[in-house]
Amino acid sequence: MITTARLEGAARQQALSTLSAWQNVQGRDAIERHFRFNDFSAAFAFMTRVAFVAETMNHHPEWFNVWSKVHIVLTSHDVSGVSSRDIDLAKEIDRLAQECGASS
Numbered sequence: 086m087i088t089t090a091r092l093e094g095a096a097r098q099q100a101l102s103t104l105s106a107w108q109n110v111q112g113r114d115a116i117e118r119h120f121r122f123n124d125f126s127a128a129f130a131f132m133t134r135v136a137f138v139a140e141t142m143n144h145h146p147e148w149f150n151v152w153s154k155v156h157i158v159l160t161s162h163d164v165s166g167v168s169s170r171d172i173d174l175a176k177e178i179d180r181l182a183q184e185c186g187a188s189s
Contacts, residue, residue, distance in 0.1 A: 090169075101116070107175050115160035116167055116171060131181060
């Protein structure tokens with residue numbers, strides 16, 4: 086099993102600066118982003134695509150969906166915080182969101 090360290094300090098700030106619209110979760114060592122799509126079908130298609138990517142990365146989001154809105158939270162439970170796996174998955178999620186026509 087590959088272990089990944091928790092990102093802290095300058096390394097965390099640098100990693101987060103590479104992401105678009107992801108925010109720190111207040112009161113928790115995690116990052117989050119909200120997405121909006123044209124309708125439920127588009128939101129669910131996006132979630133399906135994210136699920137396939139997450140499965141190949143063996144790193145899975147926490148998420149919540151209501152009609153055209155999707156809220157995603159990323160954290161690495163094994164290190165009790167944000168790791169490079171979260172940053173990598175966030176970048177893939179951003180790419181998929183753009184392809185699926187999301188707005189923030």
